[in-house]
Amino acid sequence: MRVGVITFPGTLDDVDAERAVRYAGGEAVKLWHADHDLKGVDAVIVPGGFSYGDYLRCGAIARFAPVMTEVVDAAKKGMPVLGICNGFQILCEAHLLPGALVRNHKLHFVCRDQWLKVENNSTAWTSRYDQGAEILVPLKSGEGGYQADQSTLDELEGEGRVVFRYVGENPNGSRNDIAGITSANGRVVGLMPHPEHAIDALTGPTDDGLGMFLSLVDSVVKA
Amino acid sequence: MARVVVDVMPKPEILDPQGQAVANALPRLGFDGITSVRQGKHFELEVAEDVDDATLAKIAETFLANPVIEDWVVRRVEA
Numbered sequence: 001m002r003v004g005v006i007t008f009p010g011t012l013d014d015v016d017a018e019r020a021v022r023y024a025g026g027e028a029v030k031l032w033h034a035d036h037d038l039k040g041v042d043a044v045i046v047p048g049g050f051s052y053g054d055y056l057r058c059g060a061i062a063r064f065a066p067v068m069t070e071v072v073d074a075a076k077k078g079m080p081v082l083g084i085c086n087g088f089q090i091l092c093e094a095h096l097l098p099g100a101l102v103r104n105h106k107l108h109f110v111c112r113d114q115w116l117k118v119e120n121n122s123t124a125w126t127s128r129y130d131q132g133a134e135i136l137v138p139l140k141s142g143e144g145g146y147q148a149d150q151s152t153l154d155e156l157e158g159e160g161r162v163v164f165r166y167v168g169e170n171p172n173g174s175r176n177d178i179a180g181i182t183s184a185n186g187r188v189v190g191l192m193p194h195p196e197h198a199i200d201a202l203t204g205p206t207d208d209g210l211g212m213f214l215s216l217v218d219s220v221v222k223a
Numbered sequence: 224m225a226r227v228v229v230d231v232m233p234k235p236e237i238l239d240p241q242g243q244a245v246a247n248a249l250p251r252l253g254f255d256g257i258t259s260v261r262q263g264k265h266f267e268l269e270v271a272e273d274v275d276d277a278t279l280a281k282i283a284e285t286f287l288a289n290p291v292i293e294d295w296v297v298r299r300v301e302a
Binding site: 056060104147149 | 233237238240241244286287289291292
């Protein structure tokens with residue numbers, strides 16, 4: 001299976017995302033922000049970093065990149081899309097996921113290994129986890145506070161669309177301790193922490209993040 | 224050419240830690256009596272005369288502001 005990983009000007013974590021895809025047995029395909037096609041990929045990862053320098057707002061300019069038009073179209077047809085950190089912000093700005101990410105409540109950039117609880121293991125990206133499992137992956141962001149109005153939060157909670165929740169102290173003031181959410185069909189997932197940095201105990205705190213990429217391979221093979 | 228100003232502010236119910244940090248620093252600098260600060264963004268656009276209000280409103284709503292977390296005001300000013 002082929003998994004596209006987008007590089008925008010200012011993206012940092014594309015290489016780690018590509019490596020995670022290969023660890024899970026997929027083929028990583030580089031996508032460029034100015035591309036007008038998705039090169040026949042089966043899924044797309046929007047990785048972390050500081051697209052376009054995070055000018056205006058995180059993800060606001062990246063949303064209008066040519067490749068994102070293709071991603072939005074493909075996502076609406078059911079293609080699995082994963083947004084990590086800045087990628088999560090971009091997916092929110094592109095309206096593939098509801099809500100927005102704002103400056104951390106204590107203003108500090110947070111960089112630490114973070115425990116997450118898997119709240120939903122029925123998405124394209126989380127089927128390898130047990131419901132309620134706790135995983136440890138790196139978190140590194142300055143604008144990770146998840147915000148949405150009350151009716152959106154009620155909808156997310158009511159439909160089980162909160163995918164990951166922070167365990168322990170809330171690192172950034174996210175409402176309801178939300179670390180990651182999914183679209184109504186469970187194909188698009190966005191989260192602030194970085195599973196792609198936790199796929200091998202040699203280079204990360206754990207290999208807990210690999211489950212997301214293995215889940216994707218499972219979902220595409222089944223489809 | 225006309226000058227258009229777009230002011231974007233975090234919605235009242237959204238926590239504004241940047242504004243709070245500024246407010247907390249004021250007493251340390253000897254300025255008392257400031258009870259609250261909110262920090263936003265101010266854009267100045269030079270636009271052709273034939274750009275209509277609906278276009279400006281769309282630019283503000285879809286790009287300069289994020290309606291999930293921000294309010295905005297568009298106004299034409301004397302250049």
